[in-house]
Amino acid sequence: MEIAIYLLFGILGAVIPYGLTRELAVEPVKASALPSLILALGFYFFPQIVSENLNFHIPVIFFGASFVGMVSKKILPYYLEVALAGILFSMLYLNASSFFNGYGGGLGTPACISVLSIYGLKKVKTLVRFFSVKKNSDAKN
Amino acid sequence: MYASVFTSAILVLVSIGYLYLFQKDRKLKLGAWYLIIAVILGALATTYLYIGLGISAVISSALVGVLGGFVPKNFPFPHKGQSIRMAIYCGSFIGMGQAFLEHHYLFIAFAGLVSGIYFCISTNQLKGFGGKLGTLAFVGVAVSYFLTYIFFT
Numbered sequence: 001m002e003i004a005i006y007l008l009f010g011i012l013g014a015v016i017p018y019g020l021t022r023e024l025a026v027e028p029v030k031a032s033a034l035p036s037l038i039l040a041l042g043f044y045f046f047p048q049i050v051s052e053n054l055n056f057h058i059p060v061i062f063f064g065a066s067f068v069g070m071v072s073k074k075i076l077p078y079y080l081e082v083a084l085a086g087i088l089f090s091m092l093y094l095n096a097s098s099f100f101n102g103y104g105g106g107l108g109t110p111a112c113i114s115v116l117s118i119y120g121l122k123k124v125k126t127l128v129r130f131f132s133v134k135k136n137s138d139a140k141n
Numbered sequence: 142m143y144a145s146v147f148t149s150a151i152l153v154l155v156s157i158g159y160l161y162l163f164q165k166d167r168k169l170k171l172g173a174w175y176l177i178i179a180v181i182l183g184a185l186a187t188t189y190l191y192i193g194l195g196i197s198a199v200i201s202s203a204l205v206g207v208l209g210g211f212v213p214k215n216f217p218f219p220h221k222g223q224s225i226r227m228a229i230y231c232g233s234f235i236g237m238g239q240a241f242l243e244h245h246y247l248f249i250a251f252a253g254l255v256s257g258i259y260f261c262i263s264t265n266q267l268k269g270f271g272g273k274l275g276t277l278a279f280v281g282v283a284v285s286y287f288l289t290y291i292f293f294t
Contacts, residue, residue: 027223063202085271108279
């Protein structure tokens with residue numbers, strides 16, 4: 001149940017800044033920082049809404065996923081791809097090693113990895129086409 | 142000591158090699174010094190809010206990001222405000238780290254300097270990718286922690 005909530009907040013955290021940037025032309029920094037600040041302040045002032053564990057992790061996941069949402073629409077043009085990147089970010093965050101806990105920037109790295117992975121997933125088709133064309137041209141030669 | 146110098150020399154050489162490799166025009170540009178200062182200021186402000194005042198990491202970083210978002214568009218030079226905002230937000234991720242060392246503010250300023258240099262150099266790389274700023278912050282913290290570890294412990 002908790003994992004579903006984390007994944008949901010991962011999706012929301014990625015899609016809300018992306019939507020703000022895309023539809024309302026808010027600049028990425030504000031689109032990422034402002035929703036995270038509002039959510040984190042909400043959880044800070046009303047901690048009794050959810051359990052202690054959720055209260056700690058939800059703002060962090062939302063904040064981290066908002067870095068995913070800063071992606072430009074030239075890189076990931078569809079909301080579904082951004083939502084997938086948000087899910088991937090939540091999974092990476094939940095399963096990451098505790099070795100880098102407390103390092104600054106530890107949230108941005110999984111965000112970058114998830115965006116690059118989804119971008120790579122999009123490019124697999126191009127790569128397959130490239131290899132098939134190369135194979136054909138090699139066969140002709 | 143010699144091993145430390147040798148290791149850090151190799152680290153610097155590898156970084157320079159990679160930077161040259163990924164630069165399109167094969168020239169290292171470090172013109173935007175004000176971005177380095179913005180990264181350091183963002184990092185120190187977030188650290189003060191997080192460690193000094195005891196506010197949670199997410200709130201302090203997001204607050205610095207929002208406040209930094211109101212930097213005027215033409216603040217130091219015409220049309221450079223946008224990159225200043227990005228630099229402050231990048232610096233605010235550095236400040237989210239916990240205090241490992243005795244002189245934490247000094248360490249954060251050093252990490253901000255390293256991240257700022259990487260930020261200036263990588264302006265044209267990974268443009269528009271989400272998580273670039275956070276990764277730069279992580280690189281700065283990791284490199285400066287490594288250098289502090291091999292020279293001062």
